[in-house]
Amino acid sequence: MTGGVKVYGVAASPFVATVLVCLEEAGADYELVAVDMAARENRSPHHLARNPFGKIPAFEDGELTLFESRAISRYVLRKNNRMDLLGGEGGDLEGSAMADVWAEVEAHQYSPAVSNIVRECVIKQMIGAGERDQAVVDENVERLGKVLDVYEERLSESEYLAGRLVTVADLSHFGFTWFLMTTEYASLVESRANVKAWWERLLARPAVKKVTALMPAPGGVTTTTI
Amino acid sequence: MTGGVKVYGVAASPFVATVLVCLEEAGADYELVAVDMAARENRSPHHLARNPFGKIPAFEDGELTLFESRAISRYVLRKNNRMDLLGGEGGDLEGSAMADVWAEVEAHQYSPAVSNIVRECVIKQMIGAGERDQAVVDENVERLGKVLDVYEERLSESEYLAGRLVTVADLSHFGFTWFLMTTEYASLVESRANVKAWWERLLARPAVKKVTALMPAPGGVTTTTI
Known part of the structure; x- marks a missing residue:
């Protein structure tokens, strides 16, 4: 670029x-x-x-x-x-479609649940925005668990969400999942073998390592950084 | 196909x-x-x-x-x-990007507000799922109004959200907006000249007319259809 x-x-x-x-x-x-x-x-x-x-x-x-x-x-x-990361290398219609499906799942099934947990358990504390609402956390932990049950099944069929290769559908999970893993609800990922292995594969990517080096240590974020 | x-x-x-x-x-x-x-x-x-x-x-x-x-x-x-409708005819990077931006705006700014209004004012009644919660409606009418203020400005610059030509970013508004327009909150669209003209341009499209012919008349939907 x-x-x-x-x-x-x-x-x-x-x-x-x-x-x-x-x-x-x-x-x-x-x-x-x-x-x-x-x-x-x-x-x-x-x-x-x-x-x-x-x-x-x-x-x-x-x-x-x-x-x-x-x-x-x-x-x-x-x-x-990097059309490969969009699922569409060589104009692959089915590959693009599967990357799109699982990117939409991230946006409309995963993100709505995980973002509530991360806001209540991490971000509120970071920016001094009041107490954690445990009822909101509990509701979304249950919701995210059901979503991750689908992921566990899906990731028993293929290493990545869209199929054999990593795509933007996987990468799009990075931000919120990184924060989730700093909380006690990391168990939602760790208790599901395929989801855990998938997350570890993502963390091992050189590109992801470069970004995690920029991320705040848990509890070490000032109010000006988020 | x-x-x-x-x-x-x-x-x-x-x-x-x-x-x-x-x-x-x-x-x-x-x-x-x-x-x-x-x-x-x-x-x-x-x-x-x-x-x-x-x-x-x-x-x-x-x-x-x-x-x-x-x-x-x-x-x-x-x-x-129909790469033109994805903004990307001829591999147009900027056109694809603008269609993506406004499709994401629909998904993450417009839809969260309008879907709450449509659920409370239309769908609950259709499926017999209880009374309208007016507080939820009011909160989301205010939220949708702010989103549509941005649309009004954007649509003063170009006929469609992504630019000069219609794209999936516009089409993706169809479902929820059609129901919104059956409620008293149609005024959110009708009170904004550019948004109103944009919606009327969409409604005039032959493809949209074919689908509106399939849509239920307000109040005429049975509990099995949604």
Whole structure:
């Protein structure tokens, strides 16, 4: 990738972290430009011009401005000719479709449950946003367990969610799962042999290791970093 | 598209309706196979083999089985060489990226708000699932209004969300917006000139007209159809 790629956000955001994993997988050069959420810099006119919803990450590649982490990840992989990670190498229709299916599962089944657990157990404490609501945690632990039961079955058939090869459908789980694994609910992953092995395969990837080195140690995040 | 394409679900599901719009846009032949949600047919072993999360739609094209409506729509458009509707005609990286950004906005900003309004104001009544919770409605009407303020600005710059041409990012709004427009909160769309004109452009599309003809009249839906 040519120069001029900027990611606006902080690695401690699960959404930003997942985009960084895709940039590292693509071998792209990029600059991570901090956005101070505690100072509401994400609501500044500069940031709203990049993302009208005031969220992170936002992304620039020269004149092109993008937002929404999953759209950014797809752009980065396409631009760097990593169609394999989109499931579609050689115009493989079925491969693309399976990567899309499991990326949507992440977005609409996994993420809604795990994000509530991570918010209550990690993020609230990080940013001083009040006490954990254990009822919300319990409800979402049950919900995530049911989702992971489906994953356990799926991952008994293939090493990765879309099939034999790793795709963006797997990578998109990185950010929230990294934080989940810092909590007592890591057991949701560890108690399921196939899911555990899958997560360990992801963690062992060089691109993922580069990003985990940027992630905050549990409890070591200041209020300005998320 | 060759024979053997089946969509499992009912047109009265917003998710199914949006897939049908993409099939019609692609000029694909397909069969809509009813799934009786009231009889919990979606939890039957046959359906769970198609979609392990027990939701509709599920989709078959010969030997290939897919689920998650947005993944199905992308497959249908790709298979039928409608890369223009994915924003990527001629390998246009920027066009694909903008279609992806606004498809993600639909999934993560628009849909979470509108789906709560439609559930409370339409679906609960359809399926006899209790009283409308007006507090939930009010909260989501406010949230959807803020999202539509961003749409109003965006649609002052271009006729469609991703730019000059219609894409899946626009089409993906069909199902829930159709139901929203049967409620008193249609004013959220009607009070914003650019959003209103955009919705009317979508409704005028022949593919959309074919699907609206399948949709239930407000209040005319039985408990077996959603």
